[in-house]
Amino acid sequence: xxxxxxxxxxxxxxxxxxxxxxxxxxxxxxxxxxxxxxxxxxxxxxxxxxxxxxxxxxxxxxxxxxxxxxxxxxxxxxxxxxxxxxxxxxxxxxxxxxxxxxxxxxxxxxxxxxxxxxxxxxxxxxxxxxxxxxxxxxxxxxxxxxxxxxxxxxxxxxxxxxxxxxxxxxxxxxxxxxxxxxxxxxxxxxxxxxxxxxxxxxxxxxxxxxxxxxxxxxxxxxxxxxxxxxxxxxxxxxxxxxxxxxxxxxxxxxxxxxxxxxxxxxxxxxxxxxxxxxxxxxxxxxxxxxxxxxxxxxxxxxxxxxxxxxxxxxxxxxxxxxxxxxxxxxxxxxxxxxxxxxxxxxxxxxxxxxxxxxxxxxxxxxxxxxxxxxxxxxxxxxxxxxxxxxxxxxxxxxxxxxxxxxxxxxxxxxxxxxxxxxxxxxxxxxxxxxxxxxxxxxxxxxxxxxxxxxxxxxxxxxxxxxxxxxxxxxxxxxxxxxxxxxxxxxxxxxxxxxxxxxxxxxxxxxxxxxxxxxxxxxxxxxxxxxxxxxxxxxxxxxxxxxxxxxxxxxxxxxxxxxxxxxxxxxxxxxxxxxxxxxxxxxxxxxxxxxxxxxxxxxxxxxxxxxxxxxxxxxxxxxxxxxxxxxxxxxxxxxxxxxxxxxxxxxxxxxxxxxxxxxxxxxxxxxxxxxxxxxxxxxxxxxxxxxxxxxx
Amino acid sequence: xxxxxxxxxxxxxxxxxxxxxxxxxxxxxxxxxxxxxxxxxxxxxxxxxxxxxxxxxxxxxxxxxxxxxxxxxxxxxxxxxxxxxxxxxxxxxxxxxxxxxxxxxxxxxxxxxxxxxxxxxxxxxxxxxxxxxxxxxxxxxxxxxxxxxxxxxxxxxxxxxxxxxxxxxxxxxxxxxxxxxxxxxxxxxxxxxxxxxxxxxxxxxxxxxxxxxxxxxxxxxxxxxxxxxxxxxxxxxxxxxxxxxxxxxxxxx
Numbered sequence: 001x002x003x004x005x006x007x008x009x010x011x012x013x014x015x016x017x018x019x020x021x022x023x024x025x026x027x028x029x030x031x032x033x034x035x036x037x038x039x040x041x042x043x044x045x046x047x048x049x050x051x052x053x054x055x056x057x058x059x060x061x062x063x064x065x066x067x068x069x070x071x072x073x074x075x076x077x078x079x080x081x082x083x084x085x086x087x088x089x090x091x092x093x094x095x096x097x098x099x100x101x102x103x104x105x106x107x108x109x110x111x112x113x114x115x116x117x118x119x120x121x122x123x124x125x126x127x128x129x130x131x132x133x134x135x136x137x138x139x140x141x142x143x144x145x146x147x148x149x150x151x152x153x154x155x156x157x158x159x160x161x162x163x164x165x166x167x168x169x170x171x172x173x174x175x176x177x178x179x180x181x182x183x184x185x186x187x188x189x190x191x192x193x194x195x196x197x198x199x200x201x202x203x204x205x206x207x208x209x210x211x212x213x214x215x216x217x218x219x220x221x222x223x224x225x226x227x228x229x230x231x232x233x234x235x236x237x238x239x240x241x242x243x244x245x246x247x248x249x250x251x252x253x254x255x256x257x258x259x260x261x262x263x264x265x266x267x268x269x270x271x272x273x274x275x276x277x278x279x280x281x282x283x284x285x286x287x288x289x290x291x292x293x294x295x296x297x298x299x300x301x302x303x304x305x306x307x308x309x310x311x312x313x314x315x316x317x318x319x320x321x322x323x324x325x326x327x328x329x330x331x332x333x334x335x336x337x338x339x340x341x342x343x344x345x346x347x348x349x350x351x352x353x354x355x356x357x358x359x360x361x362x363x364x365x366x367x368x369x370x371x372x373x374x375x376x377x378x379x380x381x382x383x384x385x386x387x388x389x390x391x392x393x394x395x396x397x398x399x400x401x402x403x404x405x406x407x408x409x410x411x412x413x414x415x416x417x418x419x420x421x422x423x424x425x426x427x428x429x430x431x432x433x434x435x436x437x438x439x440x441x442x443x444x445x446x447x448x449x450x451x452x453x454x455x456x457x458x459x460x461x462x463x464x465x466x467x468x469x470x471x472x473x474x475x476x477x478x479x480x481x482x483x484x485x486x487x488x489x490x491x492x493x494x495x496x497x498x499x500x501x502x503x504x505x506x507x508x509x510x511x512x513x514x515x516x517x518x519x520x521x522x523x524x525x526x527x528x529x530x531x532x533x534x535x536x537x538x539x540x541x542x543x544x545x546x547x548x549x550x551x552x553x554x555x556x557x558x559x560x561x562x563x564x565x566x567x568x569x570x571x572x573x574x575x576x577x578x579x580x581x582x583x584x585x586x587x588x589x590x591x592x593x594x595x596x597x598x599x600x601x602x603x604x605x606x607x608x609x610x611x612x613x614x615x616x617x618x619x620x621x622x623x624x625x626x627x628x629x630x631x632x633x634x635x636x637x638x639x640x641x642x643x644x645x646x647x648x649x650x651x652x653x654x655x656x657x658x659x660x661x662x663x664x665x666x667x668x669x670x671x672x673x674x675x676x677x678x679x680x681x682x683x684x685x686x687x688x689x690x691x692x693x694x695x
Numbered sequence: 696x697x698x699x700x701x702x703x704x705x706x707x708x709x710x711x712x713x714x715x716x717x718x719x720x721x722x723x724x725x726x727x728x729x730x731x732x733x734x735x736x737x738x739x740x741x742x743x744x745x746x747x748x749x750x751x752x753x754x755x756x757x758x759x760x761x762x763x764x765x766x767x768x769x770x771x772x773x774x775x776x777x778x779x780x781x782x783x784x785x786x787x788x789x790x791x792x793x794x795x796x797x798x799x800x801x802x803x804x805x806x807x808x809x810x811x812x813x814x815x816x817x818x819x820x821x822x823x824x825x826x827x828x829x830x831x832x833x834x835x836x837x838x839x840x841x842x843x844x845x846x847x848x849x850x851x852x853x854x855x856x857x858x859x860x861x862x863x864x865x866x867x868x869x870x871x872x873x874x875x876x877x878x879x880x881x882x883x884x885x886x887x888x889x890x891x892x893x894x895x896x897x898x899x900x901x902x903x904x905x906x907x908x909x910x911x912x913x914x915x916x917x918x919x920x921x922x923x924x925x926x927x928x929x930x931x932x933x934x935x936x937x938x939x940x941x942x943x944x945x946x947x948x
Contacts (some may be wrong), residue, residue, distance in 0.1 A: 084939060231744075283784050296761075296762055353763065354762045355783070355784060355785045372850045400784070401784070401802070401804075402800065402804070403804075403805070404804055455805070456805070456939045457804040457805070457936070457939075457940055457943075458804075458936075458939040458942065458943035459939075459943070460943065
């Protein structure tokens, strides 16, 4: 039954010359300080086909392709050697990125949908940082300082193909294939020292680490679906095959001096070359059958089976003082590790629904068998078998089209990674030595989530609340031990008592009188994390709250104003050293304005004032950020735009990051982009032009 | 003599079974295969099956849509349930042929309404064509139905919604073995129960899939939940709602 006796249709009318068409946009900009930004996309279509081409390259921290959701996850880390390589983020590095690709969709044949795409990406971050770590120990506290310079260049290629075929009214088959290739170069150099709580030097040194690796990951999926003769009965089978290979080489040289009462008593020199390889191959087979039960419920039964073979190897050679070559095999740091994992699951779920309700309940039974062996040397095969029951349930009540409430319960397990099980010692950072634990059990997560959402069809008022609680049994944490010379050793172990709570409230309303929208978003997070340091159990309770208030105004058709206030409050309490419990604040106040002036001119300005407090001395900051631009639409139909812009006009940008882990509080200053000007040009490939007729 | 008695008993029984049915419950279904056409290319979407229930007794009848079943709702991917399409809202259509009224329930935004109006006139013209549906001999009747068509269009980045009144031709198949003048949805006014309705192109709008003589008496009553209005009052309300929503879609001003 439709809306009584009315039917709804959506009418999309294209002008005649648009039926075989193209649209797109090209951007180019050059600036001071060697900055540049190029971007372009073109879309072509004709009956049955659609082709899009995209390209970008810039060094202004704008990962265009990632923002469009085009880049996927990088290949798995090849070895634990990487666990001591810095993690590059947009907050701590200056990023040069770009790439290009095309994607094609063919739907000419009603029974076949074909999709092909290729994308090349280049990601090259540069990180220059000064960091300060305060270690938390039951009886004492260490201070670690480091200056680091690191850069990486990653070249990636991704190919995807899929074809969805309708065999007949009841059956269909879908085939998907993907191939990813990646080449990475990383260079990291650092100088460091460690002081005890009296300020006396315990150790100092420098380290240079160079890594090169390349590899591929390939995956093929087949999915067959069939509707059986009785309505509601369906059957499907899915087969997935994957394989991957990643090989790398590395060069590490470091020198660390150890002091006692101000005198150097030991110097540890490391000169190593290493090679690593990580190969994997696996499959998954899944079959699902659904059957209607009573009038409005359904039962779904599935079985799956899978297997994966992983082979991780690392060979490390020390510089041989006699031969002058890297030919002294370091047995402690060389290993050939193989693991074979098998999964067998059975799952069952019952779903039922009415006009306003939906309810489902089910469970998965999973049997996991992990076989791991250390090859070449002492050959002992470790077997770990786990049988887990993973229940789930969901309830949703829909008051009406605009108001609903949902309650969900899910469970999941996280298996330990092969490098966490591998008993190899990793000393690429000589002060942080990591070792694996073959007795690890998987983590088991229980999550309960509540969502309430209500909105009004046209008065702009809305409210959404999201609350979730997750408890992790057997969480894998690092048990640390720090000796008197400041060297930390870590080994992963299972521990209960870790849980976290997440809450989000988003509310908005329209203030018609002042032609504005007001919105309030509050995010909160509370976590309880257990630590093991020098054999003593302690916990860290971390509370983080971020309220944000925003007012968007449209006083006239040509003027857009936005006022934003954001406060972030974080408080961490350590049971091991309550005196180190700390809190920090971040405040950010923004004022943005966009004004369309007569004569096709547009002026815009963004002003922010940022205040960071509560960090270690020397790491607090407060500074203004001002960006502005002036642009003019040119050419017929406003098809072009010329823009002059400045970023950080006051030259005050600073990046201070606080990072809290289970064993230390870290504050860092990183090099960021400061003031630069840019002159850019935008061109629209369609006659529609770049200017919108109303806000 | 004994044979005569048996034959008489048999005839009586026979008559009982085929006596004119005055009440019952009919289940209808509508299968839509939506498709959209862009640039001359037609893209088919997955089929939607909507199920309905009509309870009739004497001069009253009530028609409602049944809740979407879990099967109809789920979206599948790789053989496992990905998510659910939202539930459909309960909508009722009530007829009282003695009082000559039609009562419908409607939802606008967050409010429920009850609209009471006169019986619609389809101008049925009955033909001699006969078709068998569910074991009943059905005659064909053609009539005119008034449909409201809402068109949403976007031009120069401004959204506008327009309502057009369309008169379309419909075909109904009814059986005089069941004397109730009702049928699925709004279709009624024939000397028998309507079992199937088709549009001018021959697409089936509603088709009966089963009938049973039992009824749930409690459900056969005039809808009571919502704000009562006449057809004209509701049309004004609907127009206001449409205008406010379109204004909201186009921005604060």
